[in-house]
Amino acid sequence: MVLTEEEKRVALEQTGSILENYPPDRGNLIPILQQVQEKLGYVPLVAMEEVARHLGVPAVDVYSVATFYNQFRLIPPGKHQVKVCMGTACHMKGGHIILDCWKRRLGIDVNQVTPDREFSLERVACVGCCTMAPVTVIDDEVHGKVTPTRVDGLLFSFGVKIPKGQQKEGETVEQG
């Protein structure tokens, strides 16, 4: 995904103000990246380069940390972030079916953003609400006991209308 000049400018500005609060100590790398993500919603390359300069480490070190940990997102998120829990309890209660539903309805795969940047889809390991399985978290709000029809209901609550029978080609799962 290519960032606009405006996005780059905002990213640099925000990163700069975050860096003012941290002494150049490598131990601060993860807290800084977390702050960047909290402010921007993602960690763009320009921000990583800026952080590397501040800490006096090679940019590749920052990149290796940002890509090692699941928390960091390298592309801008959608306006609404859909996180489908794939923990044990959710899996046993059909979490993969719920994930399939989101993929089908949003028309995107995991770690992608809808073209209008309204929704992004992620899988999370476990949000610790195993008793409410299967769980979907949308923008920090936890929705428990999700069913395929509930997925439609949730999308509807965000003003998305689901036209019946508008599935794209090749969506059927191969048989047997």
Next chain:
Amino acid sequence: MSRDKVIKENFTKLQQKSRAAWESLRERPLILVGTATCGRAAGALEILKVIKEELAKSGLEASVLEVGCMGHCYAEPLVTVYKPGFPPICYGYVTEGIAARLVQDFLGGDDPCLEFALAALEANDMVPAFTDFPRGMIEKNIILDKCGLIDPENIEHYIALGGYAALAGALGRDPGQVLEEIKASGLRGRGGAGFPTGRKWETCRLAPGEEKYVICNADEGDPGAFMDRAILESNPHQVLEGLAIAAYTVGARQGYFYIRAEYPLAVARVKKAIEQARQAGLLGTNILGSGFDFDVDVFQGSGAFVCGEETALIASMEGEPGLPRHRPPFPATAGLRGKPTVINNVKTLSYVPHIVERGARWFRETGTDGSPGTAVFALAGKVINTGLAEVPMGTTLREVVYDVGSGIPGGKAFKAVQIGGPSGGCLPESALDMPIDFDSLSQAGAMMGSGGMVILDEDDCMVEIARFFLDFTQKESCGKCTMCRLGTRQMLDILEAITKGQGKPGDIELLLELAEDVKAGSLCGLGKTAPNPVLSTIRYFRDEYEAHIKERRCPALMCQSLIAYYILPEKCERSCDACVGSCPVEAIYTNEDRIKVIDQQKCVKCASCLEACPPQYKAVIKLSPPELVNEMGA
């Protein structure tokens, strides 16, 4: 004045102030609403709003508190009402209507609305108490005892109920004495491996160096476990007190909470607890006038399962990718920034104040010789009463599943219990009478792990379970050791092929061989235990693997590639359209006999029709292998 007298005096002042605040709270009716993450997911915040609105409307005098999790997560949202003249009563499955009635009829009138009551908190003549149920008889709450009964964001509640007395007591003693107490208690690390806590502390205490650290490991990455989250959200001060005692014992002046970023509420509550403890003089310089300095910071983990491993956790705190390091040297001698560091799990630290306060002998009265104390389990999956349960070590699995968890819902048959998450294993019915402790579990091929317990019933495929856990560990492997990185990949490929009906003869033997190699060739606990789910399912459920490989059939009707959905014509009610409306891909049509039929080419196997078909018809079934559909039609 002597040092311990000063400590005692300072603490008594704090205690009196807190007790006065707590007593004054109890003079009026008191409503507790459980708003930990589990409660919030069930709508506790709306309930809280309704209660506050109703109170304002009626002009009734009552205090409302947000509390943590009592462990009865199956019945969320939970509300507990204290009204003078009545026993404290806990209400479950509270809706907005029930919440309004509790205010109007119970607080406004004198009707305790017993039809909505779950149980009373104390034994009494009016309502059965939790202790009157089988679950209450087995449970023994040590570290969960205040969870859900106090406001986790109010230090005074914790102190009023005996909190921080252990820290005050410990500060008045020699650190060596505190260490002896912990050693004598036989406390073992609750993070999974069960290493004796006293020995860890002793190593760190004896390690040379002025600068030492203590870290609370709250990187609960095990999918299916939520005990640490619940404890941090419900009673953060208990953990903080344990951490401070650990610091005093080993001689550390700086501590950290390493909490995973997926637990925002836990992070917020711990930060608040630290702030309050500082203000009360229980953290910072010269704690309670003892001359002991100690402060704590929070470090947020970034979502890497491997960081639950001590050396990987340290690497991530140092700004590196979380790769484990060779041990020795152990972190207790060379840990964070090369300094001696004690890293203990949330639950381990939670026991510490209790042991210091009540003594090692008291602690040893519970549990077994080799594993004293209690075990905290997060019950999830196919069990009626999901939630948290604290039971003495040595309780049998059967008691946990059937008495605490009330058994399997829907009259289904128990199949297995998965303990210890991705590092643990699946134990079958024959292992149910085994007493639970660190040693018996590892003998059976599972592991205590952090305490996640997922109950599986006849609808769960054991091959799929093994595949699920291996998929998790394979994704979370940090990539340092070849065997873990590539070995788990190979194993996963084989398991995926089996669940798709592409398994080959000899696959089981190959899996067993690879499993041994991965165990032997990995540096840290992640790789060493990654094959456990596969090994234990092959050991106890080999027939299911064989059915997948030889017959291309999933006996539990779970593996999507090996099943087909089918509508039984003789059961289908012609005038009903429920399944048609539920299908997200319009795969269901009506044939010339007005019977619904699934177009197998379109079906995405989402199970919507199965759920939508009214229970009086039960016309939708699953078939395996999927070719059976053709025979049914014929």
